[in-house]
Amino acid sequence: MSSDAIRVEALGKRYRLGAARGAFTYGSLRDTLADAASSSLQRLRGGARSAPRAQPTLWALRDVTFSVAPGEVVGIIGRNGAGKSTLLKILSRITKPTEGAVEFLGRLGSLLEVGTGFHPELTGRDNIYLNGAILGMRRDEIRRKFDDIVEFSGVSAFIDTPVKRYSSGMYVRLAFAVAAHLEPEILVVDEVLAVGDAAFQKQCLGKMQEVSRTGRTILFVSHNMQAVTRLCPRALLLSDGHVIEDGPSEAVVARYLSSELGTQALREWAPTDPAAPGNEWVRLRTIRVVDEQGATAESIDVRRRVGIEIAFEVRRREEPFVPGIVLVNEQGAPVFSAMDTDPRWREPCDPGRYTSTAWIPGNLLNEGTMVVSVALGTYTSGGKTLRQAVANDAVAFQVVDPGGGGTARGDYAGTWTAPVRPLLQWTVMETTWKN
C-alpha cells in the first residue's frame, strides 16, 4: 500500500430490493419455511425444481475507485440515491461491500448522524461518556476532553439534566460537541451540518475547518454546495453508484449543477406511440423541464426561473381544453397546481402542434426534487374536469442552492422543510418610546 490515507478499489455494493428497502425490510420465518417446504415437496413429487424466486437487485455502488492522500479534505456530492451514503457506510465498516475493497490508514471516525446512541433518560454528562465510547473514544480520553466538550456545547448549565428535557437545539449541540472532539486520522462526515441554528452551523463549519488544518483526512458528504466548495478543495460527484467526476470542487459542483444526471427532465413519445397519453383528438408529445435559455435542465438554480414545456398534438377540432401541471416534492407533498389561463383555451383548437410552457419564478420552490405531472383537461360547466391526456410524474428536476446569497436561505445552512421557500420582502418598523 502506498502512502494513501484511503484507497477504494473497484468498490461495489448490491442490495436486494425488498430486503433493504421498502416497507417490509425483514422477512417472516413462516414465509421462508413455507418456501422451503413447497420446494422440497416439489422435489419429492419428482417435478422440476422450481427456479429460485428472482429477487430484484440494485447496485447502489459500482466500480468506484479513488484514493485520498493524507490530509486531503474531499467533498462527496450527488443527488439522493446516487450512492453517497452507501459509500460512507462501507468506509465506516457498517456494511460490507459486495465486490472490491477499501483500505485506510489509521483510525477512522464516522459521523453519519449526531447523537448516535444518546439515551433520553440519561443526563448530558452520562451521554457524553456513552456517545464518546460509541464513537470510539477511550474513557480516559473522554475524561480529559470532558470540560472542552461541555464548553463547546454551551449546555453546561444542564449537564446533569436528562437529555429528554433538552430542546432539540441543545441536544444537537451536545451531540456535535462530543463528535467534534474525536481525533481519528480520518473523519467521515455525512450531512451533520444539516441541523442546528445558523450560529451553530457556523461553529460546526469552523470546527471542521480547524480539524482539516490539523492535517486530518476528511470525507464530507453534503447537499450544501456552498459548504462543499468552502471546506473541500477536491470533490467527487456520484451518480447512479458511479464516480462521474473527480477534481477541484468548484468545477465538480458546477458540473453537478448543470448536468442532466440520469435525464428525468425530458419525456418524449414517438408520434406513432399508442402509449402516448391522450385520446383520438389530442395527444402529448414531449414534456421538458427547461431553463431560461430553453435548454433541457435537470437541475435548476433556486434563484432562476424554470419552465415546464408541454408539447402536444391536436388532431381534430373538438372541445376546448386547458394544459395544467401539478408539482409534488420528493416526499410526495403537494407544492402547487396551475393551469394556463390564456383565453385561447376557451375555444376548441384547430388541428396542429402546440407548445405551452409554464414558467415557475425563481426563489419560490424549496431545494430538492420536484416531480411534475401534466394534464390536458376540459372543464365542464358543472365544475367537473374531463382529463383528455394525463402524464403522471412525467418529469422531475432538482432545485439546488449553489450558495452565494440572493436566496431565502440567507446564512442558514440547515435543512429547510416545506415544499416552497419564497424569498419574501420584509419590512421593519422601529418604535422608540419617549416619555
Add this chain to the structure above:
Amino acid sequence: MIEASLQVTRVEPPRGWAQLRLREVFEYRELAAFLVWRDIKVRYKQTAFGVAWAVIQPVMAMVLFTIVFGRIAQLPSDGVPYPIFTFAALLPWQVFAASLVGSANSLVGSAGLLTKVYFPRLIVPLAASLATLVDFLVSFAVMGVLMAYYHVAPSPAIVALPLFLGLALTTSLGVGLWFAALNVKYRDVQYVLPFTMQLWLFASPVAYSASLIHSPLGRAIYSLNPMAGVIQGFRWALLGGPAPGALIWASVGVAVALLASGLFFFKRMEDTFADVI
C-alpha cells in the same frame, strides 16, 4: 502527519466462514462496559419501585411456586423448606431467562447503533447479558435473608457457585446469540421467545426436584438441558443437597456447543445486520 506505524484496515466482501475475531471484541471492552452501565442505569430510572423489582419478581415467583407446587401438589423438596428449595433454583433461572431474552432482543433494540456506527456486533448481546448480573446479586442477597430465616447454613460447596452461574450464562448467551441474529431477519423470534422460555422453565427442575426422575436413561436425557445441571448445582452449593454427578459434563458439553455454534452463526450473519435490520 501520518506515521508509518498506523494500522492498515482493509474492508472486503465477506468470504466463506467468518472468523470470530474475539480479540477485537476484547479491544472494545470499554464500550461493552458502557453499554452494561447504560442498561442498568436506564432500567430502573423510571420505575416507581426501582431496584425493588429485582426482589419482587423472584419473591413473587417463589410464593406462587410454594403455594401451587409445595402446598397444593405437595411435591417433595429434598428435605429443605420448599420456599428456599425453589428460590435456590429461581436464582439461576431468572438470570438465565433475563440474559437470554435480553441478548435475543438486543440487536433489534439497537438498530440505531447498528446502522450508524461500527463496532464488533457481539458487544451488544454480550452487554445485554452481563447487565442482568446486577439483578442476580440483588436476589442473591434475598437468598441470604431467606436462608437465615429458615436456619439453613450454606454448604462449603458454595465456592462452586460461580461455575454454575457461568454455565447458566454460557447457555443463555449461546441461545441468545442464535435468537438475536435470527431476530434481525425474522421478527417471528419475538413470538417464539416467550413460548420457548415457558417450555424451558418446566423442563428445568425449578418447581420440582430433579431426583423425581429415576430411570438412568431419563436422567441422561434430562442432563442435556444445561439448566438442569445448573439448578442442581445451585441447590447443592447453597443447600447442600445431592451433588450433581458425572452427568453435569453433558450439561457443560451442551452449553459449550450452544455458545460455539451461536458465536459462529452470529458472526456469519453479522455482515448483513445493517442492511436488513
